[in-house]
Amino acid sequence: MTTRTVLPAAQVRPSSARRDTVTLVGRGFRLARRNVDALYTGLALPVILMVLFVEIFGGAVHFGVTYVDYVVPGVLILSAGFVSAQTAVTVNQDMTGGMIDRLKSMDVSGAAVLCGHVVTNMLRNLASLVVALAVSFALGFRPHASPLDWAAALGIILLFIFAFSWLAACVGLVTRSPEGAGNVVFAMIFLPYPSSAFVPIATLPAWIRGFAGHQPITPVVDTFRGLLLHTPTGHSPLVASVWCAGLLAASIALAAALFRRRAA
């Protein structure tokens, strides 16, 4: 007989995707906190972007509203894009390094691995959102909104970020290197510019207005503004919700398929 000591089966609980996700979020959070680049992107960049748009560009923008009130949701989404690029990078690092083989051979599910990255990204984004909003208040952002309006406005932004996190995870799954993954997400970060995020669509060149009016960021920022500043929203809340829910469902399905293909 052998002398090795094995833990009695009763001491080892059956694997649980939820517990694994919590463990992996803990890991992601530790890694994010200690990664200087990611910290800069998460905490300093929102400040820089907010100051840049409100103070530097804002002085030249005149279309009948206080620019800080107008531009806040656009900056929140832009910085969420930068922050979420990190998710594509960390997902890719796990897939291209030895980590995924180790985790799979330990019977940790792909869902737990990906949820770990996405939930970590949501925590990072919450931190940047708080920083960015604090700066926007310091720069004169003065919404007149009830707590319910606030909850709904932040809700739609977070739903969008959640969907985008899964999309970033897909990028991490489909690219060949962490650098490649980061670059693809950075290319996607241009999406807020041709939208109502920074200037009204009516001021954009005619050829891009069609695209700007029918991409997801326009209804999301219009909803945010409508809720906090009581500007007319039209169908924006509905359109934004449908966009976010659709993007979320499609990204999760795509991530699952890509994960199966890559780490069968």
Next chain:
Amino acid sequence: MGAAPAITARGLRKSFGALQVLRGIDLEVPAGSVLALLGRNGAGKTTMVRILTTLLRPDAGMAAVAGFDVVSQTHAVRRAISLTGQSAAVDGLQTGEETLFMMGRLWGLSRRQARLRASGLLERFDLADAGRRRVGTYSGGMRRRLDLAASLVAEPAVIFLDEPTTGLDLPSRQTMWAAIAGLAGRGVTVFLTTQSLEEADRLADQVAIIDGGIVAVQGTPGELKTRVGTERLRISFTDRAAYDRALTLLAAHQPVADQAHLRVEVETDGTAAATRALLDAVDPAASLIANFDLRRPTLDDVFFAYTTEPAGSDSSLQR
């Protein structure tokens, strides 16, 4: 304890596109033993590990690990094994302690058990002092030891090590060898791939060499060495003409030629009489031989005897 094999493979085949990597692997590893899988680069060692650890499905054939089928019983296989791959699966920004604690939690240990297990493993792998340091500050050897420790949080019955010492300096390599030998001493079955014949010789109960997608030979290091002869006689000549003449004269002894060093090697039984006869045959006037030596065959000899070179490589570099 029964003699049921810990690992069985029958007719395993795997292709990547047009490239047939495995063409019918048959292998058996008794429980509690150490098997070293040898082969040239690209021979399919890692593919074999990935199939046995459920990370890759074979195209044909079957394999069982710890009594479970690697295709239809993946979860049961995963609960019985651990894998330490070629790239260390540890995060540079976590400490050694955090890494092991995390692995323990992922395995299903309680927080308390995971903490105890982490400190026990750090102690056992000589990492206790470095446990609170970030892994990014570790040397290559420490990283590998931590990686191995991380694969042991669950006390697996079968351990897969894919080239565990590649890229390590000699002291780190020896520490790893001691750690692996320690596992074998605890009754764990170890399946390791390696490029190092010395490693296989030191650690393995059984050595299997794969070549051309099949197991070319399997046996204990001792058995394999006797297969390629009992003793090797190596003769260096003073000039090219003598070297060429000796090659012709020794043709029946299947000489291994090393033209760069004007050296010829043949098998012998190691007796004085046989050695003298061979030396006299190639150099009757006792003037052409610069020097000679006798040596026991090593696993290197076995390796070269049972593997074929990939097309396009320079055969003069073989020895």
